[in-house]
Amino acid sequence: MPSIIECIPNFSEGRDCQIIDQIADAALAVPGIMLLHRTSDSDHNRTVLTFAGTPKAVIEGVYRAVETASELIDLTKQTGQHPRMGAADVVPLVPIQGITLEECAILAHQLGQRIGDKLQLPVYMYEAAATRPERRNLADVRRGGYEFLVEHIASDPARYPDYGPASIGPAGAVIVGAREILIAYNVFLDTTDVEIAGRIAAKIRESSGGLPYVKALGLFVDGRAQVSMNLTNYRMTPVHIVVERIRELAAEEGVGVERSELIGLMPQDALYAAASAYLQLPGLSPNDILEHVLSQVNTTSDR
Amino acid sequence: MPSIIECIPNFSEGRDCQIIDQIADAALAVPGIMLLHRTSDSDHNRTVLTFAGTPKAVIEGVYRAVETASELIDLTKQTGQHPRMGAADVVPLVPIQGITLEECAILAHQLGQRIGDKLQLPVYMYEAAATRPERRNLADVRRGGYEFLVEHIASDPARYPDYGPASIGPAGAVIVGAREILIAYNVFLDTTDVEIAGRIAAKIRESSGGLPYVKALGLFVDGRAQVSMNLTNYRMTPVHIVVERIRELAAEEGVGVERSELIGLMPQDALYAAASAYLQLPGLSPNDILEHVLSQVNTTSDR
Numbered sequence: 001m002p003s004i005i006e007c008i009p010n011f012s013e014g015r016d017c018q019i020i021d022q023i024a025d026a027a028l029a030v031p032g033i034m035l036l037h038r039t040s041d042s043d044h045n046r047t048v049l050t051f052a053g054t055p056k057a058v059i060e061g062v063y064r065a066v067e068t069a070s071e072l073i074d075l076t077k078q079t080g081q082h083p084r085m086g087a088a089d090v091v092p093l094v095p096i097q098g099i100t101l102e103e104c105a106i107l108a109h110q111l112g113q114r115i116g117d118k119l120q121l122p123v124y125m126y127e128a129a130a131t132r133p134e135r136r137n138l139a140d141v142r143r144g145g146y147e148f149l150v151e152h153i154a155s156d157p158a159r160y161p162d163y164g165p166a167s168i169g170p171a172g173a174v175i176v177g178a179r180e181i182l183i184a185y186n187v188f189l190d191t192t193d194v195e196i197a198g199r200i201a202a203k204i205r206e207s208s209g210g211l212p213y214v215k216a217l218g219l220f221v222d223g224r225a226q227v228s229m230n231l232t233n234y235r236m237t238p239v240h241i242v243v244e245r246i247r248e249l250a251a252e253e254g255v256g257v258e259r260s261e262l263i264g265l266m267p268q269d270a271l272y273a274a275a276s277a278y279l280q281l282p283g284l285s286p287n288d289i290l291e292h293v294l295s296q297v298n299t300t301s302d303r
Numbered sequence: 304m305p306s307i308i309e310c311i312p313n314f315s316e317g318r319d320c321q322i323i324d325q326i327a328d329a330a331l332a333v334p335g336i337m338l339l340h341r342t343s344d345s346d347h348n349r350t351v352l353t354f355a356g357t358p359k360a361v362i363e364g365v366y367r368a369v370e371t372a373s374e375l376i377d378l379t380k381q382t383g384q385h386p387r388m389g390a391a392d393v394v395p396l397v398p399i400q401g402i403t404l405e406e407c408a409i410l411a412h413q414l415g416q417r418i419g420d421k422l423q424l425p426v427y428m429y430e431a432a433a434t435r436p437e438r439r440n441l442a443d444v445r446r447g448g449y450e451f452l453v454e455h456i457a458s459d460p461a462r463y464p465d466y467g468p469a470s471i472g473p474a475g476a477v478i479v480g481a482r483e484i485l486i487a488y489n490v491f492l493d494t495t496d497v498e499i500a501g502r503i504a505a506k507i508r509e510s511s512g513g514l515p516y517v518k519a520l521g522l523f524v525d526g527r528a529q530v531s532m533n534l535t536n537y538r539m540t541p542v543h544i545v546v547e548r549i550r551e552l553a554a555e556e557g558v559g560v561e562r563s564e565l566i567g568l569m570p571q572d573a574l575y576a577a578a579s580a581y582l583q584l585p586g587l588s589p590n591d592i593l594e595h596v597l598s599q600v601n602t603t604s605d606r
Binding site for chain 2: 004006036037052096181187239240243257258259260261262265266267268271272274275277278279280281282284287288289290291292293294
C-alpha cells in the first residue's frame with residue numbers, strides 16, 4: 001500500500017478561469033498527482049485545489065503550482081472577501097494513508113525551503129510544521145494580510161520568514177504546513193446583514209469561547225451573509241453539531257440558515273455521523289449500505 | 304456486467320441461532336450467492352437475510368433456504384410480535400443491476416412454482432408478481448396470519464394459492480414476489496405504551512391517509528413501543544422525512560424517539576439524502592467524499 005498524502009493549496013484567484021487552469025495544469029504535468037476536487041469563489045476571489053498522490057508526486061506538483069501562481073497572480077491588484085497574504089496563500093499537507101503527521105511536517109519543511117530558495121518568496125511554516133508556538137495558528141500567521149506584511153516584513157522580527165527573503169513582491173508570501181484533515185464549511189444565512197454572520201462566527205469559534213476545533217469568520221458572499229469555517233477536528237466537533245448551533249444562533253438573531261457549502265471534500269465518517277444523528281440510528285456504517293456491501297463481495301462467480 | 308438481484312427472505316425464527324444458521328448455510332452452499340446482511344429479532348421471532356448474486360445463484364440458494372426453513376420451523380408452535388403466515392414467510396426478489404422488475408417477477412413465478420410443486424407448500428405471489436390486484440399488497444395477502452389461513456385455505460376461493468396445494472401444514476404458506484428496493488426501518492419510542500406506537504403507525508401509514516409509500520405497525524419490542532415500517536419508495540418519501548414526522552407525532556403524544564433501527568441494508572442515496580437535508584447541503588454526493596474520490600483515481604503510479 002503506497003503512502004498517500006493530500007495537499008489542499010489555496011490560491012488568491014477565484015475569477016479568471018484561465019489562470020486557475022494554468023495553476024492546476026502545472027501540478028498535473030507531474031505523473032502520479034491527482035486532482036480530487038476544485039472550488040473557486042469569485043467573492044472570496046480564491047480557489048481551493050485538492051490534490052492527492054504519493055508524497056513525491058504531490059510535493060513536486062504543488063511546487064510547480066505555487067511557482068505558476070506566483071507568476072500569474074499580483075496581490076497589489078487582487079481584492080476579495082477572504083483574508084490572504086500570498087498568490088499561493090496556504091499550502092497544507094495532510095496524511096491520508098501510510099504516513100504520519102510528523103512525516104508530513106518534514107515534507108512541508110522540504111517544500112517550504114525549496115519555495116523560499118528557488119522562488120525567492122518568504123515562507124512561513126504553520127500548524128504541525130510551525131517553528132514557534134505563535135505560528136501554529138493560520139489566522140495568527142496571516143493577521144493583517146498582504147498589505148500589512150508589506151509594511152512589516154523587513155522591520156518586525158516577529159514577521160521574519162522561516163524560509164526565503166525578508167522582502168516581499170507582488171506574489172506575497174506562502175504559508176506552508178502540515179495538519180490533520182479539516183472540513184472547510186460555509187453556512188449561508190437568509191440575510192444580507194454581514195454583521196449577523198460576524199456575531200454568529202464570534203459565538204461559534206473556539207478562540208472566543210465557542211465550539212472546540214471551530215474557526216469562523218463572517219463574510220459577505222453571493223449576496224448573502226456567510227459564516228465561513230474551518231472545522232479542524234470533525235470527530236470531536238462534528239459538522240452537524242456546528243450546523244445545529246448556527247441554526248440556533250441564527251434563530252436568536254431572527255434569521256435562518258439558507259444552505260451550507262462544502263469546500264473541497266469531506267471524510268466519509270462525517271457523512272455517516274450526520275445521517276446517524278439525524279435518523280437517530282446509532283452505529284450507522286458502510287456495512288449498512290447496499291452499494292458498499294455489494295462492492296465488497298465477489299459478484300463474478302456463476303458456476 | 305453480470306445481472307445482479309437481491310433476495311431478502313423473512314423467516315419466522317428469530318431465537319434459535321442453530322436453525323437460522325442452517326437456513327443461511329443451505330443457501331450459501333450454492334456457489335455465487337452472497338449473504339450481504341442478517342438481522343434476527345427475538346421479540347419479532349423473525350430473521351431477515353439479505354442475499355445477492357446472479358439470478359441463477361440467488362434463486363437456487365433461496366429455494367434451498369425455503370426448503371430448510373419449512374423442515375425446521377413449526378408454525379403451530381411459533382409465537383412472535385410480527386405477523387406471519389409461513390416458516391419462510393416472505394420471499395421478495397429485487398432488481399439491482401442489469402435486470403428489470405418485470406424480469407424479477409418472471410423469476411419469482413419460476414421460484415414460486417418450484418416451491419409449490421416440489422415442497423408442496425401453498426404459494427401466494429405478491430407485488431409485481433401478483434396474479435390479481437387484491438394480492439399486490441403483502442399485508443392483504445397475509446391478513447389473519449397462519450392461524451386464519453389454516454381455517455380458510457380449503458374453503459375460501461379468495462385464499463386459493465397461486466402455486467402448490469390448497470392445504471397447509473406446520474410450515475405454513477410462502478409469499479413470493481418481486482418489488483423495488485425498500486427500506487425496513489423501525490423507530491423505538493421512549494415509552495412502553497404500545498398503543499401510542501399503534502396510533503403513530505396509523506397516522507404515518509399511507510393506507511390510513513399518512514405518508515405515501517409508508518407501511519407501519521405499532522409493536523412491542525425490546526421492552527419499548529416500536530413503530531415498525533417498510534418504506535417502499537425512499538426517493539418519494541425519504542427515511543429522514545418519516546423520522547421527522549414520527550418525532551412530531553411522538554411529541555404530540557408526550558413521548559420521544561429513543562432510537563431507530565435499520566433491518567437489512569439501506570441504499571446509498573438514502574444516506575446522502577439524510578445527511579444533505581440535516582446539513583442543508585444541497586447536492587451532497589459521493590463526489591464530495593474523500594474516500595470515494597480517492598478510490599476512483601489511480602494511486603499506483605509514482606514515475
